Amino acid sequence: MAGSPYSIAATGGGVAAPEGFTSAARHCGIKASALDLALLAADAPAAAAGIFTQNFVKAAPVLLDQAHLAATGGRVRAIVVNSGCANACTGDQGTADAAEMAALTGAALGCPAEQVMVCSTGVIGVNLKMDALRTGIPVAAKTLARGQGLEAAKAIMTTDRGPKEHAVVVTTPAGRFTVGGMAKGAGMIEPNMATMLGFLTTDAAVEPALLRRVLVDVARESFNAITIDGDTSTNDSLFVLASGRSGVTIDEASAEALRAGLKEVALELAMAIVRGGEGVTKVVGVRVHGGATEPAARQVARTIANSLLVKTAIHGADPNWGRILAAAGRAGVPFNPREATVHVGDILLFENGLPHDDKAPLAAEYLKGDTIHITVRLGSGTEEVTVWTCDLSAEYVRINGEYRT
């Protein structure tokens, strides 16, 4: 990063690595045995922003959080998360339960319920066991501490193979600040239990409006740049809290350092979600360049990334440029196939409207790896986008077909 006004280095810990945050994790009784309650608290109300599922079927906590962020103008004292039950498709009872989770947390911490974000992840169509939460939340609040972020990352898991956390230190001319985070999600592998939740924290000082703009940028290149099967859940949420405790203030001029730090953590967590999907044997980066606009390039990249035929071909290490090109062609974005190129790794398979089939054996060998790069040039402009996905295995089908509601 020579010549750059900031540098980034990995550090230990996760969501409670930045100054001003504590966390706790409990087994309160929603799941049969595992950790099922996580609490993340800021020492004082933190600047906050959230991004939520675009699905028109939104779970009760999502609607509550949107209302709370609007009411406080983006000031959050705590986030309470339960796993094992999504509190989605639960009607008026679900709305009341989400509100009670916020009230319980607010009472335990001595802050207004409006300063509490609520997240639930797990089975949908089932009501929360509120008795478990009425007992568990106050206990969790009493055990808040630094250094136990990993336990919180475990408590938010559903079908995840393991906890996902990451943290970095960003050094700028104005000083250092830390960014941490945790996430859960394993594609939509078992969608009744597989919301994507992401929690980012920083001890930089930043106003909520700028924080929100930065979060939207970061999400576009991390959590919103991954696609397992094109499905999105009722509960998907991403939050960022900024405590300001590092003493480093971020403004428009220095926002790039914060954006880069958050992106580093968010992309690491997002890639862990892709790699952790059941049945996943390969992670696939689909880069589309030469797009007339960024949305056009993104649409092509997403269509390729979600093509069953592309995903199964990659699983079988088949250098099938025809499937990649055909997926690009049906994305609804006009381009001239004679201007297009298709690369697998750095192996050129299609150019000037014609294949290079002599390169197929080389590409087949490359596709045996576990991280695959596909590149498509559209030849329509200068915009480029990268989207991350995974291969599609028979194991995926087995898991999703055998799961019973």
Next chain:
Amino acid sequence: MAGSPYSIAATGGGVAAPEGFTSAARHCGIKASALDLALLAADAPAAAAGIFTQNFVKAAPVLLDQAHLAATGGRVRAIVVNSGCANACTGDQGTADAAEMAALTGAALGCPAEQVMVCSTGVIGVNLKMDALRTGIPVAAKTLARGQGLEAAKAIMTTDRGPKEHAVVVTTPAGRFTVGGMAKGAGMIEPNMATMLGFLTTDAAVEPALLRRVLVDVARESFNAITIDGDTSTNDSLFVLASGRSGVTIDEASAEALRAGLKEVALELAMAIVRGGEGVTKVVGVRVHGGATEPAARQVARTIANSLLVKTAIHGADPNWGRILAAAGRAGVPFNPREATVHVGDILLFENGLPHDDKAPLAAEYLKGDTIHITVRLGSGTEEVTVWTCDLSAEYVRINGEYRT
């Protein structure tokens, strides 16, 4: 059909069942051994219409056919089809080869090349064996006859399990006419070899402009209402030819009888394509009603039909209303989940924002069948759409992953 101004009855044969059409089939040498060349001829130039792939990567014959239909104003004497090679992504040589196929057919039949439609299906990125066609087309033209439509239906196959043909007689107050057809396609199971081609014929008399409008309507409810995996190929084409030889003239007032006859044949062929897909164990009709607009209802139906999670759940006989509702919710069409209902068969699984999980065992039993109906009410209007798809099996992944280019 009591009280209706027309009635429809199945009859034998396929594309050459209507008066005024003959067909031929040959093995000319593009494939190693099977039939690979089909010829469909009208005794005199027939009114014609065509619908082609929306993919921006279009094969050479598709571009040729579009130009020929425009040049003749929709008058076609013959359609020549080869299987085994798609003549797609073949550059200038491919363009020249498609033109030569039309010229060879025109010379053999004594008509302008512009009155010939050309179709190719098979491997992409490989040039046609023109020597085989230079010999085969004149021979095929000499063997044109009635009563051998089934052979033509076999000659257009690639990965299809079997030939697909159907024919009906439509009785109207003005007299009877016949509609026939053949098709090939097996989803995009092996997309380098799996174009969807459809050929409809009728001996009704109808002007090309009206015929085209009717074909668009028919395609919307048949070939364009099926979706295996959301992929569309470089070569997909659907044609209709009308010889007029029945003496029954179709105008705006009587167009419904023609539309119904063509739809009957087209839907039968389209369903055969769905059912014939490799790894398919169930055919699934997704009906969305209560849509604000037809495109909105269609978008929701297609999103449900293409959801991997819905398709794998159906494969495993899992009555997972949550996956269906979540897919509806991410289709980009606003609706109120509290107004929505989800049925599997006639079993109500979701209503008033809440599940009826007591019905799950009944629904699981229903899902063991091989034809499944899913119904989603949006509660936003009065428009409805049905889309047809199939389940997603581990077999699908195995076939598509093991295929090698």
